[in-house]
Amino acid sequence: MKAREKLERYLKEHELRQTMERSAMLDFIIRLDGHFSISTLLEYFAPTNHISKMSVYRNLDLFLKADIVVMHPFPGDMVMYELAERAETHYHRICTQCGAVKEFHDTKTSKLLKSHRFKGFTMTTNQVYIYGICSKCKKKI
């Protein structure tokens, strides 16, 4: 499902409201087309672009609950996020030494995971992370 649809549906289901702020934040995240942190959002919106810090925090939480955005456990000081729709098209490979993250495709695993059926649990997305050491870091050792 598209991110905008998800938002509309989630708001309706939970009797929440459509606001300019939510819409603008989602637009930005869609256009951004990549990984981002809370700082990315704050730096863009808080100083000049009409959305206060508080709304950024609160609405990012909402996007997470609504499955519009996923959270990635990348190393480093900042938790990173990505549009769920975008994250569904690839997985991530992470160097535990330098923190470098690469996207890769794996249709086999994707299909296998999508075929799972759990009792009473409805799957929406799945994420795979492969940890290891990249070539640059291997040379250093």
Add this chain to the structure above:
Amino acid sequence: MKAREKLERYLKEHELRQTMERSAMLDFIIRLDGHFSISTLLEYFAPTNHISKMSVYRNLDLFLKADIVVMHPFPGDMVMYELAERAETHYHRICTQCGAVKEFHDTKTSKLLKSHRFKGFTMTTNQVYIYGICSKCKKKI
């Protein structure tokens, strides 16, 4: 590889030192046998058990780099951690509504992921997360 071996090897390779604090922290994490947050460690060590806040922070970072511990992107305010060795035996299923996390087994996917070969990238661990809605939350809607 066992966690303790990993630590020894990592320390040697990076010319770092074995200390009581590192050893005690690893012991605790092994005995704990589950998910934990920084608070879990701080609450145990900082007040009474002889390891200062600072060493907890610094050594947890080291454990992450040494692949002794992995970080999980579970919803909620706290980033969670788990002994890598333990995390290798199962994957995680997460409810995006209430944040409940269940462990599940999937040898097929595990084998498939382990069989991957990347140019210049040496895999150490892999993690799979399945997001969705659990039965309890479905009833509420």
Add this chain to the structure above:
DNA sequence: TTTGTTGCAAAACGTTTGCAGCCTC
């Protein structure tokens, strides 16, 4: 008209930094 949402400011909290002294190796 109701009630969710925003934005502000202040407070609370978690994390980092700098440094002196200690302890591995």
Add this chain to the structure above:
DNA sequence: GAGGCTGCAAACGTTTTGCAACAAA
């Protein structure tokens, strides 16, 4: 003996809280 490691305290920055005004439904 050299240099990594610890612990303290202060500084820092991020996130939360409470509340009044606003606006979507």
